[in-house]
């Protein structure tokens with residue numbers, strides 16, 4: 434069995450941001466428009482008036498201050514309220530491949546290897562731009578990588594599930610260098626006209642390069658252990674799929690985009706994740722006092738504060754459990770990897786940390802790493 438290391442990471446960040454104030458101004462203009470256009474039905478009690486959103490509520494409920502998006506103008510147009518991301522020609526790179534390759538190149542450069550040395554690429558994300566050919570195979574071709582590639586989807590846990598798959602393959606010897614890429618175009622699965630969730634998501638792409646430990650040439654993290662779990666729940670769901678275009682279905686069905694029962698998610702996922710991490714640490718004989726850092730899934734600040742406190746047995750010190758969601762919002766599977774990529778350089782050899790993601794499925798994945 435070979436030991437495995439994370440030798441590179443990359444983060445593609447879009448250039449456009451939307452602040453909570455900008456988001457709320459657009460939503461409220463849309464709500465006014467809707468209420469005016471439907472004034473008669475609302476007065477007759479046939480439709481409910483759209484209530485206004487509030488930037489204060491968003492910050493207090495989530496800790497999010499802004500989000501990056503691939504297209505700001507479409508999202509903020511009160512008459513549109515979704516991003517303008519026109520389909521591309523079959524001969525042009527897909528958007529997911531484009532942003533995934535950007536993150537991948539950063540990871541490859543950090544590791545100091547050549548793209549052709551990569552023999553496995555997993556494109557692990559919550560949504561895929563098309564059914565096939567796999568985005569991962571397109572990325573393999575754009576990078577000039579060898580071996581094989583495939584897409585996988587475990588929603589917000591896609592990155593850690595991808596890391597376990599790659600780690601197991603490298604351990605067993607079937608591949609030597611693997612890239613796990615998480616291009617998340619969350620702006621396209623979010624219903625920006627729904628006050629309850631319009632603030633939640635942002636766009637980004639991350640990449641994690643894994644190699645045999647013995648091949649690492651620069652600063653890196655040994656993968657000590659990985660652990661995954663799933664448990665079925667309808668509380669985070671998106672019904673969009675290849676059966677959606679049957680004649681009895683309408684394109685504007687609300688269930689064709691992200692839906693959640695946020696309160697239930699909050700209540701049910703917290704114990705699941707806390708127990709998962711505690712069991713993983715226990716089995717690996719890692720004590721709370723051994724952990725130098727927690728890189729958690731970035732969905733909600735209160736959730737992360739709670740998990741940090743449960744895992745460490747006390748309130749985390751500043752920097753022990755870095756949050757990036759104030760700037761990026763929830764970026765689905767990419768969130769914990771952004772936190773890891775941006776807040777791990779200062780760890781010293783022997784320092785232990787834990788990456789953890791969780792979300793729809795339900796799903797939870799944890800990766801214990803040690804600075805080499």
Ligand code: COA
Nearest residue numbers: 485486487490494495589628629695696698699732733792
């Ligand atoms: N502006 C102003 N008020 C809003 C609002 C907005 N944008 N959105 C909702 N509200 C209102 C609600 O209508 C509700 O009003 P009511 O009490 O009169 O019914 C009130 O604010 C509280 O709403 P609620 O949805 O219960 O808030 P919350 O405190 O549960 O926070 C979430 C909402 C989504 C931030 C929170 O539940 C959460 O983070 N859950 C976990 C989400 C998660 O991790 N999902 C995984 C996704 S991958």
